[in-house]
Structure formats: C-alpha cells, structure tokens
Amino acid sequence: MSPLDPEGRALEEEPGAPGGAGPRLATPRSTKPLKGWRVLVPRGGPWGDSVAAALRSRGAVPVVAPSINFANTDDASALQAALERLQEGEFDWMSVTSATTVDVLSAHGVRLPARTKVAAVGETTAAALVAAGYRVDFTPRRDNSAAGLLAEWADATEGAPNLRILALRSDIAKPVLTDGLRAAGHDVSAVVAYRTVGVPISPEIVSDVAAGRFDAILVTSGSVANQISVQIGLVPSRTVLACIGPRTAADAEAAGLRVDLVARERTIGSLIATLEELAEHRRMQEWTR
DSSP states (O other): OOOBOTTSOBEEEOSSSTTSSOEEEOOOOOSOTTTTOEEEEOOOHHHHHHHHHHHHHTTOEEEEOOOEEEEEOSOHHHHHHHHHHHHTTOOSEEEEOOHHHHHHHHHTTOOOOTTOEEEESSHHHHHHHHHTTOOOOBOOSSOOSHHHHHHTHHHHTTTOOSOEEEEEEETTOOSHHHHHHHHTTOEEEEEEEEEEEEOOOOHHHHHHHHTTOOSEEEEOSHHHHHHHHHHTOSOOTTSEEEESSHHHHHHHHHTTOOOOEEOSSSSHHHHHHHHHHHHHHHHHHHHHO
16 A cells, blocks of 8 residues: 555655655645636637536637627528428438527527427537427447438448438538438538638637746637637647547648647547546646656
C-alpha cells in the first residue's frame, strides 16, 4: 500500500535502491481540467447556450460569439412544394442533416405520414427531431456525418432499391449524400431548406483572440471555419483550434486555419471531452516540470 502525505494524498516511491530519494507526491488528476479556460463558442441560439452550459459545468469560461446564422431559403416555393409532397406520402425516406432543418420542419408545421421513414445524420440531429415530436428510424452508428449516413444506408434499409428520398439541406452543404444515393439508384429530391449566412464577430472578441486571451476556439462546421478565417484570421499558437470531426478539420485547413485537435466522435460532447484530455495533459506536463 502506498504511503500517504499529511493531507492524505498518495505518495509514489522513487525508483531505485532503498534509501534513495524517498517517496514523492503522486501527480493528482484534476476533476475539472478546463477550469479557468476561456473558450470561444462561435455559434449562438439554443445550441450555443447548451454548449456554453456544458463548458461552464466543467469549469471553463465560455464566450458565445455567433459567427453564423440561418436564414430562409431563396426558393421558398420549391421548399413548400417538397414539404407538401412529403406530407402527402410521396417519399419513402427523408434525410435530415442538421438540427436547423428540424426547426424548418417545425416552423412549417410538417406532419409526417406513417409510411415515410426518417434518417438523421447524428445524435444531435436525432435528439432535435425527437424533441420536436418526430420519430427517427436510422442514425449512423459509427460516423455522424453525411458520409457515415451513406456508408450505412444499404444496411439500414435492408438493400431496398429505387427508394424515393427527400434530402433537405442547407445552401452550402456538399452533395455527398445526394450524389451517393443517386449513384445507388435511388430517386432523390434534394431541396434547400435554409441558408447559412455569416454574422459579424464583435471587434472586442477579434481583438481578444489576436491578443491570445482565449485558450480554445470550437470549430463546429466548415462554415464556422470560414468565418473564423475571414473575420479573425491568424489565431495565436497558444489558442487551441478544436474541430468537431475530420471533415470539419479538412474544411478548416482548406480555409487556411491551423488544426490542433479533432474530436474522436462528431459530437459536441466528444469535442469537449477531447479538449479536457488535452487540458489535463498540459496540466500534467506543467506539474512535472
């Protein structure tokens, strides 16, 4: 059994022969590795508030500064027509690739027919669908992305051919899912449900980033990466640029940003957990110096 110091902390024995340097304090692990970390959350609304709350519960100091927002589609008539067809039961499946799309469905009062199944790109989108009163029939198990949805599509649909699918998306979304499903022989109606637009980041926030007053910035999408690159530019090396997944990391690098960390899973929970691991690693390094 390891000896204890006067405060009850475990001591580690120094290696070597008896009579060496003697016991030393074991390096303690922090219960809140992000304590004191100032983290920029570059999306607002309920999503930004929930992320800020999660960071705050872990000891961080979140600063919500929206860099993107969402606006109505430029082709409202096409969207309305697609939603009418959806409610009339013309589609076998509907794919939903963001929580913002769920907001669009709710705003239009869409009621799904029993025959139409719903595929959600990931856990966050699935949770938004359920919260809005919609069911979810398929969420990819491994990769929460359009590519992950496509990779597991055949298994989830038991290889059913010639499916009629409504793919609702943003105006800047890459057609990964639509192109892949069409290549597999399905009849896909791809419709823009909303537009992603940039929001000016306050000069104070930009100045704080440039001065190194942030410990981390959460990069949660390619559009966020673009806005950080355009509005903030060069980010000091002491500030961790943390990306929510490999695709977002690739988009960030394409936008000219450095990538310091990539979440293991494409979820905000995984992104925060991975950031905590980095913070703990840095703290341990400081402790042993």
